Amino acid sequence: MRLTRVLLLLPVLASVPHPACAQSFFEELFGIGRAAKPPVPPRGVPSAPQTPVPSAPGEGGAPAASDAPKAPPVPRQPIVLKAPSEDNVMGQELMLNGLTGSLKLERAGGGTTARVVLPGNKISQPVEACKVPLNGGAPVAVSSEGRAEGVGRFEITGGECPLRxxxxDGAVLVQSVSGTVCTFAAADCATTPTGLWGPAAATLISRASEFEAARGGADRAVRENYKLISQRLRGPELRPVVTEQAAFSSDREQMCRTYAREGAHGFCNLRFTEARALALATRLGVNTSTAAPSASASSPRSRRKPPVEGMNPDTGGASFSDQ
Incomplete structure (x- = not known):
C-alpha cells in the first residue's frame, strides 16, 4: 500500500525543481517538522486590547464608602482625672519655675495664709535681680474661691500685687490679677509672678518616668473632653472654648519652657495639661471635688515581656546572638 502511494507521487516529485522543496512537501504531507508546530504571529503586531473587568467595591480603584476614613467616635462621658487636694501643697516651700522666689501656703485656724517672696529685676537697673516679700514677709490672708476651673483656687485681693x-498636684499656678508685672516703687523692683511655682528640679528628675506615663492619660483627657464639649455647645458658648483650645499648646510651651530642667522631667507640662483636662471636665458639668477618676484616664502600664528560650537572663533579656 505504501509502495503504491509512492509510485503515484513520483510524477509530482519530478516536477519539483529542488530537493528542499520535496522535503518540505513530504513534511506537509505526513505532518512532521515545521508543519507540526502552530503558526507564530509576526512580531510587532499588537494584540487586541483586553476589556477591563469592573472591580468590586473596595478592590482597587476608588474605595468603597465603607472603606472611607471615619471620624473618631465622640465619648459618651467626660474623662475625669483625679483632682488634687489643696492640702497637698500646704506647708511646702515652692519656687517660681523651680528656681527662685518663695511661696508657702499654710492653714491658719479656719482659713489659709500665704508667705510670698516675689523675684524680679530692679527698675533702675533691669539687669540686676531683686526680691520683694509681700506684707513685709508676714503671712497674708488668702480667700478661697472654690473650684471654678476644676482645681482649688485662692486669691490675694488687696495690696500692691493681687494674685490668684x-x-x-505638688505645685501652684500663679496669675497676677492686676496685670503681668507687679511694680514696687519703694523697693525699686518690678516682679513677674505669673507662672508655675513648684519644687526644685533636683527633686523631680527621679520621677521623670512617672510623669511621662501620666502625660499620655492627661493628653487623652484633654482631647476627649474637648471633643465632647464641642458636640454639646453651640455658637457663642462654644467660641471661647475653641479659642482656648487653639492656644493651649502654645500657652503650655510658653509657661513651661523656663521651668528648671523641664526637658529632663516634664513636670510642668504634665501639671499644666492636667489642669486643662479638669477645667474642660468642669465645663461639662463634672464636680471634680467629688467625682471618681475615670478608669480610662490612666495610661496602660507597659508589661515586661517574659524571657523566652534563647535569651540570656543575665543581660536583661538580650539574645546570645546579640552579645
Missing part, C-alpha cells in the same frame, strides 16, 4: 493661686 490654682492648686495643682
Amino acid at each position: 493661686f490654682d492648686v495643682l
Whole structure:
C-alpha cells in the first residue's frame, strides 16, 4: 500500500525543481517538522486590547464608602482625672519655675495664709535681680474661691500685687490679677509672678518616668473632653472654648519652657495639661471635688515581656546572638 502511494507521487516529485522543496512537501504531507508546530504571529503586531473587568467595591480603584476614613467616635462621658487636694501643697516651700522666689501656703485656724517672696529685676537697673516679700514677709490672708476651673483656687485681693493661686498636684499656678508685672516703687523692683511655682528640679528628675506615663492619660483627657464639649455647645458658648483650645499648646510651651530642667522631667507640662483636662471636665458639668477618676484616664502600664528560650537572663533579656 505504501509502495503504491509512492509510485503515484513520483510524477509530482519530478516536477519539483529542488530537493528542499520535496522535503518540505513530504513534511506537509505526513505532518512532521515545521508543519507540526502552530503558526507564530509576526512580531510587532499588537494584540487586541483586553476589556477591563469592573472591580468590586473596595478592590482597587476608588474605595468603597465603607472603606472611607471615619471620624473618631465622640465619648459618651467626660474623662475625669483625679483632682488634687489643696492640702497637698500646704506647708511646702515652692519656687517660681523651680528656681527662685518663695511661696508657702499654710492653714491658719479656719482659713489659709500665704508667705510670698516675689523675684524680679530692679527698675533702675533691669539687669540686676531683686526680691520683694509681700506684707513685709508676714503671712497674708488668702480667700478661697472654690473650684471654678476644676482645681482649688485662692486669691490675694488687696495690696500692691493681687494674685490668684490654682492648686495643682505638688505645685501652684500663679496669675497676677492686676496685670503681668507687679511694680514696687519703694523697693525699686518690678516682679513677674505669673507662672508655675513648684519644687526644685533636683527633686523631680527621679520621677521623670512617672510623669511621662501620666502625660499620655492627661493628653487623652484633654482631647476627649474637648471633643465632647464641642458636640454639646453651640455658637457663642462654644467660641471661647475653641479659642482656648487653639492656644493651649502654645500657652503650655510658653509657661513651661523656663521651668528648671523641664526637658529632663516634664513636670510642668504634665501639671499644666492636667489642669486643662479638669477645667474642660468642669465645663461639662463634672464636680471634680467629688467625682471618681475615670478608669480610662490612666495610661496602660507597659508589661515586661517574659524571657523566652534563647535569651540570656543575665543581660536583661538580650539574645546570645546579640552579645
